[in-house]
Amino acid sequence: MGDDSSRSAVPATFPRIWAVIAAIPAGTVLSYGEVARRAGLPRRARLVAQALRAVPDAMPLPWHRVLRSDGRIAFPADSLGFREQCNRLRSEGVEVSATGRVRLAAAAMSLDELLWRP
DNA sequence: AACATGACGTATT
Protein backbone atom coordinates (compact mmCIF):
# COMPACT_ATOMS: atom_id res chain seq x y z
CA MET A 1 0.00 0.00 0.00
CA GLY A 2 1.13 3.49 -0.51
CA ASP A 3 2.15 4.60 2.90
CA ASP A 4 1.88 8.36 2.86
CA SER A 5 1.41 8.50 6.63
CA SER A 6 4.78 10.15 7.06
CA ARG A 7 3.61 13.29 5.28
CA SER A 8 1.60 15.78 7.35
CA ALA A 9 0.85 13.11 9.91
CA VAL A 10 -0.41 14.20 13.30
CA PRO A 11 2.05 13.06 16.00
CA ALA A 12 0.59 10.21 18.06
CA THR A 13 0.93 12.34 21.18
CA PHE A 14 -1.40 15.11 20.03
CA PRO A 15 -4.73 13.29 20.43
CA ARG A 16 -3.80 12.39 24.01
CA ILE A 17 -2.93 15.98 24.76
CA TRP A 18 -6.20 17.16 23.21
CA ALA A 19 -8.13 14.65 25.31
CA VAL A 20 -6.62 15.99 28.51
CA ILE A 21 -7.46 19.57 27.57
CA ALA A 22 -10.99 18.60 26.59
CA ALA A 23 -11.43 17.16 30.08
CA ILE A 24 -10.66 20.42 31.90
CA PRO A 25 -13.89 21.50 33.63
CA ALA A 26 -15.29 24.91 32.75
CA GLY A 27 -14.22 27.59 35.17
CA THR A 28 -10.93 25.86 35.95
CA VAL A 29 -7.49 26.06 34.38
CA LEU A 30 -4.36 23.97 33.97
CA SER A 31 -0.76 24.81 33.18
CA TYR A 32 1.00 23.50 30.08
CA GLY A 33 3.22 21.39 32.28
CA GLU A 34 0.25 19.86 34.09
CA VAL A 35 -1.46 18.99 30.83
CA ALA A 36 1.71 17.28 29.68
CA ARG A 37 1.97 15.31 32.91
CA ARG A 38 -1.66 14.17 32.79
CA ALA A 39 -1.09 13.07 29.21
CA GLY A 40 1.77 10.88 30.38
CA LEU A 41 4.35 13.21 28.84
CA PRO A 42 6.32 14.75 31.68
CA ARG A 43 8.66 17.64 30.83
CA ARG A 44 6.98 18.23 27.51
CA ALA A 45 5.13 21.48 28.08
CA ARG A 46 6.34 22.81 24.75
CA LEU A 47 4.84 19.85 23.00
CA VAL A 48 1.49 20.86 24.46
CA ALA A 49 1.95 24.27 22.89
CA GLN A 50 2.59 22.65 19.54
CA ALA A 51 -0.44 20.44 19.91
CA LEU A 52 -2.55 23.52 20.55
CA ARG A 53 -1.29 25.21 17.42
CA ALA A 54 -2.18 22.11 15.45
CA VAL A 55 -5.76 21.82 16.69
CA PRO A 56 -8.10 21.40 13.71
CA ASP A 57 -10.52 24.30 13.40
CA ALA A 58 -13.41 21.86 13.34
CA MET A 59 -12.46 20.56 16.77
CA PRO A 60 -13.89 22.72 19.55
CA LEU A 61 -11.36 22.57 22.35
CA PRO A 62 -11.22 24.69 25.54
CA TRP A 63 -7.73 25.88 24.68
CA HIS A 64 -8.28 29.00 26.77
CA ARG A 65 -8.12 26.91 29.98
CA VAL A 66 -4.40 26.29 29.48
CA LEU A 67 -2.06 28.81 31.07
CA ARG A 68 1.62 29.09 31.85
CA SER A 69 2.88 27.67 35.14
CA ASP A 70 2.91 31.15 36.70
CA GLY A 71 -0.78 31.52 35.94
CA ARG A 72 -0.36 33.99 33.11
CA ILE A 73 -1.68 33.83 29.57
CA ALA A 74 1.00 32.64 27.17
CA PHE A 75 0.14 35.06 24.36
CA PRO A 76 1.73 38.51 24.17
CA ALA A 77 -0.41 41.01 26.08
CA ASP A 78 -1.13 43.07 22.98
CA SER A 79 -2.12 40.15 20.78
CA LEU A 80 -5.58 39.18 19.63
CA GLY A 81 -5.24 35.71 21.15
CA PHE A 82 -4.55 37.28 24.52
CA ARG A 83 -7.79 39.23 24.55
CA GLU A 84 -9.75 36.31 23.21
CA GLN A 85 -8.44 34.09 26.00
CA CYS A 86 -9.24 36.76 28.59
CA ASN A 87 -12.80 37.03 27.36
CA ARG A 88 -13.39 33.31 27.24
CA LEU A 89 -12.04 32.79 30.75
CA ARG A 90 -14.03 35.67 32.21
CA SER A 91 -17.21 34.44 30.56
CA GLU A 92 -16.68 31.25 32.57
CA GLY A 93 -16.33 33.16 35.79
CA VAL A 94 -12.55 32.99 36.00
CA GLU A 95 -10.96 36.16 37.33
CA VAL A 96 -8.23 37.48 35.06
CA SER A 97 -6.15 40.50 36.02
CA ALA A 98 -5.44 43.27 33.53
CA THR A 99 -2.01 41.77 32.94
CA GLY A 100 -3.59 38.44 32.06
CA ARG A 101 -2.86 36.58 35.24
CA VAL A 102 -5.04 33.96 36.90
CA ARG A 103 -4.55 32.69 40.42
CA LEU A 104 -4.11 28.97 39.85
CA ALA A 105 -4.90 28.16 43.48
CA ALA A 106 -8.15 30.09 43.21
CA ALA A 107 -9.09 28.27 40.03
CA ALA A 108 -8.56 24.97 41.84
CA MET A 109 -10.76 26.29 44.65
CA SER A 110 -13.62 26.92 42.26
CA LEU A 111 -13.51 23.23 41.40
CA ASP A 112 -13.71 22.41 45.10
CA GLU A 113 -16.83 24.55 45.35
CA LEU A 114 -18.47 22.40 42.71
CA LEU A 115 -17.79 19.24 44.69
CA TRP A 116 -18.24 20.88 48.06
CA ARG A 117 -22.02 21.07 48.01
CA PRO A 118 -23.79 17.68 47.64
C1' DA B 1 24.41 18.23 10.85
C1' DA B 2 24.44 22.84 13.12
C1' DC B 3 21.40 26.52 14.44
C1' DA B 4 17.19 29.11 15.31
C1' DT B 5 12.45 29.20 17.18
C1' DG B 6 8.53 28.55 20.27
C1' DA B 7 0.85 29.41 23.09
C1' DC B 8 7.09 26.28 28.31
C1' DG B 9 9.37 25.39 33.26
C1' DT B 10 12.40 26.03 37.16
C1' DA B 11 16.03 28.28 39.78
C1' DT B 12 18.41 32.36 40.85
C1' DT B 13 19.14 37.18 41.69
Next chain:
DNA sequence: TAATACGCCATGT
Protein backbone atom coordinates in the same frame (compact mmCIF):
# COMPACT_ATOMS: atom_id res chain seq x y z
C1' DT C 1 7.20 41.08 41.17
C1' DA C 2 10.41 41.17 37.49
C1' DA C 3 14.53 40.14 34.79
C1' DT C 4 17.87 36.65 33.54
C1' DA C 5 19.79 32.25 32.64
C1' DC C 6 19.53 27.68 31.59
C1' DG C 7 17.08 23.24 30.64
C1' DC C 8 13.93 20.77 27.73
C1' DC C 9 11.77 18.96 23.29
C1' DA C 10 9.94 18.96 18.54
C1' DT C 11 10.28 21.49 14.00
C1' DG C 12 11.96 24.10 10.39
C1' DT C 13 15.87 26.00 7.77
